[in-house]
Amino acid sequence: MSIPRNTKAKQAVLHEISSSDFALSQPEIFERVKGACDRVTVYRILDRLVTENKIHKIVNVDGTINYARCTSCDESHMHAHDHLHFSCIACKKIECLAEQIVHVNLPASYQIKELFLTISGICPSCQAT
Template identity: 30%
Template structure:
């Protein structure tokens, strides 16, 4: 088991349960983003569907993971950059979604460029969603 799992849960005042440990481990092991369906398949019916929904919701509220915008109506989640031990500041993110294999990459180290939003809008968050073909699918 990944060493940071229990730490992260404790820091966020969450009970250490099987589902939370396992789901958090999936995020730590895999670089890319995960959809609800991915988790359901990978865990092999170990957890109830409802439990997965609630766990993801809890993780989002605590700022452990964040949801990634997509145009095809599939919600995906990825780990927040800094384990969010400091709380959940809404980071700006750059994501890449491969049209071919569907993998979503969370490019934490790419900075979001300034965007000239017209006056009148109060911007709190900017997400950049790039899509195309990833290195594995060239």
């Protein structure tokens, strides 16, 4: 296993993801770090950050791939996605509904890898406008 390096481009990408309050797509991230590095490099950095467990790869309800720093878990352990997420179709923000735990009771013959529990709709903030 190779030793990861902390490059300027990597820092820039991680900074954009960290400072955004909603999950970003690769094109959005590339736009925000404009000039810092090549388009291809962004893809490779994102892959690395995911394997290093620094960021989460999120599949949105429309199929777009977004990346976010999960605020409710530290980096040392896998995040338990046993709770619901709310994906606002207006502002695109994805919110963790941590208190809404989903209990899954499947036969042992099912080997569970990951849970994708997302509700799409309009969040309170966008509702108001």
